[in-house]
Amino acid sequence: KQEVTQIPAALSVPEGENLVLNCSFTDSAIYNLQWFRQDPGKGLTSLLLIQSSQREQTSGRLNASLDKSSGRSTLYIAASQPGDSATYLCAVIDYNTDKLIFGTGTRLQVFP
Amino acid sequence: GAGVSQSPRYKVAKRGQDVALRCDPISGHVSLFWYQQALGQGPEFLTYFQNEAQLDKSGLPSDRFFAERPEGSVSTLKIQRTQQEDSAVYLCASSVTSGGANEQFFGPGTRLTVL
Numbered sequence: 001k002q003e004v005t006q007i008p009a010a011l012s013v014p015e016g017e018n019l020v021l022n023c024s025f026t027d028s029a030i031y032n033l034q035w036f037r038q039d040p041g042k043g044l045t046s047l048l049l050i051q052s053s054q055r056e057q058t059s060g061r062l063n064a065s066l067d068k069s070s071g072r073s074t075l076y077i078a079a080s081q082p083g084d085s086a087t088y089l090c091a092v093i094d095y096n097t098d099k100l101i102f103g104t105g106t107r108l109q110v111f112p
Numbered sequence: 113g114a115g116v117s118q119s120p121r122y123k124v125a126k127r128g129q130d131v132a133l134r135c136d137p138i139s140g141h142v143s144l145f146w147y148q149q150a151l152g153q154g155p156e157f158l159t160y161f162q163n164e165a166q167l168d169k170s171g172l173p174s175d176r177f178f179a180e181r182p183e184g185s186v187s188t189l190k191i192q193r194t195q196q197e198d199s200a201v202y203l204c205a206s207s208v209t210s211g212g213a214n215e216q217f218f219g220p221g222t223r224l225t226v227l
Contacts, residue, residue, distance in 0.1 A: 004154070034215065043116075043203060044155070044218040089154055098143060099168065100205075100216060102154030 002027045002094050006103035013110055019077040021106045023090035028068050031093040034100065035064050035075050038087045047088075048075070080110045116219035118204050124225045125194045133189045133222045137206030144187050145216060146179055147203040155203050161187060162210050194226045 003026045013019060023033070032051045036044040048057045048064040050073070056065040063076040073090055087107045091100040117136045125131050137144050143162055147155035148171075157171040163184035172179070176195075181187040191198055201221040207214040 036218075041223075043118075043220040044205075046215055046217065049215045091154070097168065098160060098207075098210060098214075099145065099157040099171070100147070100155070101157070104152075104154045 002030075002092065002101045004090060004092060004101055004103040006088075006090060006106050008106060009104070010107040011109070013080060013108075015080060015082060015110055015112050017080050017110075019080050019108070021075040021077070021088050021090075021108070023073040023075070023103055025071045025073075025092050025101075027094065028071050029095040030068065031095055033064075033066055033073050033090060033092050035062075035073075036089040036091065038089060038105070040086075044089065080108075082110050082112055085109050116204055116206055116217055118202075118219040118222050120222060121220060122223050122225075124227065126227055127194060127196060129194050130190065130192045131194055131224065133191075133202050133224070135187045135189070135204030135219060137185065137187070137204070138208075138217060139185075140208070141206035141217075142184075142209045143207040143214070143216075144181060145205040145207075146187070146189050147205065148173075149201040149203055149221070151200075158189070158202075191224075194224075196226050199224055199226045 007022045035047045050066045061078040087105040089105045091102040119134045146158040149155040159179045160168040161181040176192045178190045203221045205216040205218045207216045
């Protein structure tokens with residue numbers, strides 16, 4: 001059974017720092033990996049989608065890498081801003097299903 | 113519409129009541145998913161539709177939970193005889209077609225509180 005773990009569970013940093021959020025999964029047979037952002041009381045906003053054949057994806061200050069063989073992904077946030085404060089969730093799609101399997105998230109707070 | 117919409121956004125039910133949660137996917141999206149998110153946890157899969165066919169309902173926690181998508185667009189998640197443990201945010205997502213390579217787009221969720 002696929003399990004997804006995110007470390008750290010919570011992170012509080014001053015504005016301007018570069019951040020790394022970690023995601024690991026137990027079964028490397030995945031279709032893709034998706035990073036989401038969730039603001040309090042809101043739904044999920046997709047940030048980056050990495051196909052299983054890809055190594056990384058970039059969008060603005062965000063960069064996500066995928067090492068399928070070791071079961072790891074990292075989300076790199078450059079020059080963090082208070083507006084980045086949210087919970088970040090990673091999720092994988094198993095090779096034989098279409099459903100997303102989520103980690104429990106990293107709650108990020110960026111203070112001015 | 114421009115995105116996935118869900119209604120109601122908030123629902124308070126007394127224990128034992130039946131509730132119905134609605135999801136309007138992005139127009140033309142073939143696949144539709146329901147997830148349940150407990151407080152402080154990541155979302156967990158409930159069920160999956162491809163058009164009107166319910167292909168996977170392995171995540172439904174009990175036979176009190178029922179989902180349908182009769183015309184392959186709007187979907188309804190029904191919970192009968194609600195219990196306190198049903199309190200959660202129910203998220204709906206859609207993707208353009210079937211196949212695990214496709215990005216899923218989420219609605220804002222319905223926050224269900226069972227008293």
